[in-house]
Amino acid sequence: xxxxxxxxxxxxxxxxxxxxxxxxxxxxxxxxxxxxxxxxxxxxxxxxxxxxxxxxxxxxxxxxxxxxxxxxxxxxxxxxxxxxxxxxxxxxxxxxxxxxxxxxxxxxxxxxxxxxxxxxxxxxxxxxxxxxxxxxxxxx
Amino acid sequence: xxxxxxxxxxxxxxxxxxxxxxxxxxxxxxxxxxxxxxxxxxxxxxxxxxxxxxxxxxxxxxxxxxxxxxxxxxxxxxxxxxxxxxxxxxxxxxxxxxxxxxxxxxxxxxxxxxxxxxxxxxxxxxxxxxxxxxxxxxxx
Numbered sequence: 001x002x003x004x005x006x007x008x009x010x011x012x013x014x015x016x017x018x019x020x021x022x023x024x025x026x027x028x029x030x031x032x033x034x035x036x037x038x039x040x041x042x043x044x045x046x047x048x049x050x051x052x053x054x055x056x057x058x059x060x061x062x063x064x065x066x067x068x069x070x071x072x073x074x075x076x077x078x079x080x081x082x083x084x085x086x087x088x089x090x091x092x093x094x095x096x097x098x099x100x101x102x103x104x105x106x107x108x109x110x111x112x113x114x115x116x117x118x119x120x121x122x123x124x125x126x127x128x129x130x131x132x133x134x135x136x137x138x139x140x
Numbered sequence: 141x142x143x144x145x146x147x148x149x150x151x152x153x154x155x156x157x158x159x160x161x162x163x164x165x166x167x168x169x170x171x172x173x174x175x176x177x178x179x180x181x182x183x184x185x186x187x188x189x190x191x192x193x194x195x196x197x198x199x200x201x202x203x204x205x206x207x208x209x210x211x212x213x214x215x216x217x218x219x220x221x222x223x224x225x226x227x228x229x230x231x232x233x234x235x236x237x238x239x240x241x242x243x244x245x246x247x248x249x250x251x252x253x254x255x256x257x258x259x260x261x262x263x264x265x266x267x268x269x270x271x272x273x274x275x276x277x278x279x280x
Contacts, residue, residue, distance in 0.1 A: 001165040001213065001224045004182040004273040006262075008148065011208035025141040030277040034244075042144040043183050043274030045267070051208045058210045058250050058258040059236025066200040067207015068151035068191045068255065073141065084141045096199025104174075110198050115208065118198040122146075127185070133144040134183030137170040 006044055008071075011051030011062075012115040018048045021114050024091035042133050051115070065116055072120040074127060074135055078107035084121045085109040146184055148211075151191030151202075152255040158188045161254050164231035182273045191255070205256055212260040214267060214275055218247035224261045225249040 012018035019029060019037045030045075031038040037048045055062040075081055081099050088111040089095055096118065099109035108122035128136050152158035159169060159177045170185075171178040177188045195202040215221055221239050228251040229235055236258065239249035248262035268276050 001167070001227055001261075002215075002273060003167045003179055004213065005148065005184065005186060005211055006214035006267075006269075006273075006275045007212035007260075008145065009210045009212065011210070027141070027143045038277055039143055040277050043270070043272065043276075044145065045275055045277060046145060054208065054210055055206065057237075058206070058252075058260065060206040060210075060252060060256070060258050063203040063205030063207055065203030065207060066195065066198070067203055067205060067209065068194065069207065069209045069257065070149045070151070070194055070198045071145055072147035072149065073144065074146035075142075087141055097197075112198075112200060116200070117209065118200050120147075120198065121141075127146075129146075130183070132183070133142060133146075135146045135185055137178055137180050137185060 007047060008044070009047040009049050009054055010113075010115065010117050011054035012048050013051060015048050015050060018113070018115055021091055021093070022048070025087055066118060070110075070118045070120055072122055074122050074124055074129055076123065076129055078123050081107050081109055081121050081123050085111060088119070088121075147187060148184070149187040149189050149194055150253075150255065150257050151194035152188050153191060155188050155190060158253070158255055161231055161233070162188070165227055206258060210250075210258045210260055212262055214262050214264055214269060216263065216269055218263050221247050221249055221261050221263050225251060228259070228261075 030040040039046045093111035097110040102108050106124040110120045170180040179186045233251035237250040246264040250260045
C-alpha cells in the first residue's frame with residue numbers, strides 16, 4: 001500500500017448545511033454529485049456525505065460523536081492561525097482550543113465544525129510548508 | 141482558510157502497535173517524537189498519537205468507536221484494490237467490505253485498522269490519479 005491518502009470523507013447530518021459552512025471558510029466545491037460534495041484540497045480531495053450512509057458504506061457502527069481523528073491545517077505564521085480561527089468562529093464553528101503556544105514550539109488553535117469534526121489550525125515551524133501548500137516532515 | 145489539509149492524526153490505543161500495523165502495509169515512519177509517529181504521505185502527513193491525548197488536545201469528548209470520518213486510498217486498477225485489501229487482511233485488518241463494483245462505476249473495498257479507522261481502497265476511473273499519487277476531481 002503506497003504511503004498516501006487520496007480522499008477523506010466527512011460524514012455530516014445535512015450535506016447542504018455542511019457545504020455552506022465550508023463555503024463560509026472560503027472553500028469552493030469542485031463536484032456535487034449524488035448528494036455528495038467534493039472539494040479539491042491540494043493533491044487530495046475532501047468529501048461531505050451523509051454520516052449514516054458513510055457508516056453503512058464503510059461497514060462500521062457509528063459511535064456517535066468524535067471518533068479518534070483530528071484534521072490539521074498548517075499555516076505559515078501565528079497571525080494566520082488567529083485569522084483562520086476567527087474565520088471559523090464567524091462561520092459558526094465552536095472553538096475548542098483558543099490559539100496559544102504549543103508544547104512543540106508552535107502556535108495553534110482548534111475548531112470543531114457543525115458536525116463535530118475537529119480541525120487544528122497550526123503554525124509548526126519544524127514542519128516546512130511548500131508554496132503549493134504541501135507540508136514536509138523534517139529529517140528524522 | 142486555504143482549501144487544503146496538512147495533517148491527519150489517528151488516535152490509537154497503543155502507538156507502537158498501530159505503527160507496526162502500518163509498517164506491515166509497507167509504510168515507513170518519517171519522524172518518531174514524543175510518543176507520536178508521523179508518516180509522510182504525499183504532500184501531507186499522517187500521524188499516530190494516543191487517542192486519549194488527541195481527544196484532550198482537540199478539546200472534544202470521545203464518542204467511543206467510529207466518528208464519521210472515512211479515509212480513502214485510490215489506486216489505478218481493480219487488481220490493485222484486491223492486492224491492497226489482501227495486504228491489509230494479512231496485516232491484521234478487519235475487512236468490512238470485500239472488494240466489489242461500486243455504484244459510481246468503480247471498484248472498492250474497505251478495511252478497518254486495529255483502532256477502528258476505516259480505509260476505503262478504491263479504483264475510481266472518474267477521479268484521475270497523477271504519477272505523484274495526487275488525485276484530481278473531474279471538471280464539474
